[in-house]
Amino acid sequence: MNLKDEFKAAVISLKEDDPGFEPLALEIFRYQAEQNPIYKAFLKNLDIDPLKVSHLEKIPCLPISFFKNHTVVSGQIEVQHIFESSGTTGSQNARHYISDLPFYEFLSLKSFEKIYGSVTDYHILALLPNYLERDSSSLVYMVKGFIYNSFSTDSGFYLDEIGELLYRLKSLLQNTSRKVLLMGVTFALLDLAEGDFNLDFLRKYEDRLVIMETGGMKGRRKELLREEVHQILSETFFTQKIHSEYGMTELLSQAYSTGDGWFQASPSMKVLLREINDPFTYLPSFSLGTTKANSKSYGKTGGINVVDLANIDSCCFLETQDLGSFSEDYSKFKVLGRFDNSDVRGCNLMVM
Structure with missing residues (x-):
């Protein structure tokens, strides 16, 4: 060694x-x-x-x-993959050269499960539109690993298919016993929250639905305080707590907030x-x-x-x-x- x-x-x-x-x-x-x-x-x-x-x-x-x-x-x-930040138009993107993907996969899964328990307890629905449009996102790579290890054929990514996402969300909550993790970039969750959708069915499933924002407006919306974002999302999705993930291209570890705005870092x-x-x-x-x-x-x-x-x-x-x-x-x-x-x-x- x-x-x-x-x-x-x-x-x-x-x-x-x-x-x-x-x-x-x-x-x-x-x-x-x-x-x-x-x-x-x-x-x-x-x-x-x-x-x-x-x-x-x-x-x-x-x-x-x-x-x-x-x-x-x-x-x-020996570079296996390059994680690259999305940045904004005209900005220089950060590049993180990765030579041990299994190490990253293991640690990221361990960090999540330390807070939330086994990923096999969840169906994972990922609303990460701008990240999905490129193959160099560390967030997408991490969530792919979570989905794979969840052993749920109902888990998956969504780009702009909001109707399909909500149909799948309702079906999973009504017909399965697992929890559902809806993990999304902030602007996409806000777009969903402010859309013309009937989300009343969520009232009955607060104990089984985890809404997690990963940050990110990307110039698509006016910047808001995290407290403002969480208030909008909690009212729309009928849940008292909005969870958060803190990570970035330059880091291989993550921190999570279980709904109070305070992040707990991985070991x-x-x-x-x-x-x-x-x-x-x-x-x-x-x-x-x-x-x-x-x-x-x-x-x-x-x-x-x-x-x-x-x-x-x-x-x-x-x-x-x-x-x-x-x-x-x-x-x-x-x-x-x-x-x-x-x-x-x-x-x-x-x-x-």
């Missing part, structure tokens, strides 16, 4: 709040600091000696914009919040040695940095352009929007 395989085995074995996360992250950091040319140059320009970095919060995070203009890879890889992923005006200073958190009683960062907005240990073949330490805040016990995070000068992305929502 080579070093990368040892890292991947260690990542797969991580549990929630695993004390082994930080030492593993530091090991991978030193590996990528040497074997990733782009990250190595980034650290050199910051005058960072990797051997002197001894804490997770001291690891510099690479801006995700580097994925647009550079090939961000660690070591020698392979940790979120840190940086000061808005200082990318190298973090807001206090439990991982920085504070307690709920004396911390002043609860409820404060910061830039989201992600340590995604699934990114062994690219870069695990990323500075996103998303804004977020911590829950009171620091176990979850909320996505509040994006920096004003950042590109419109799939998860873009307005800042409160």
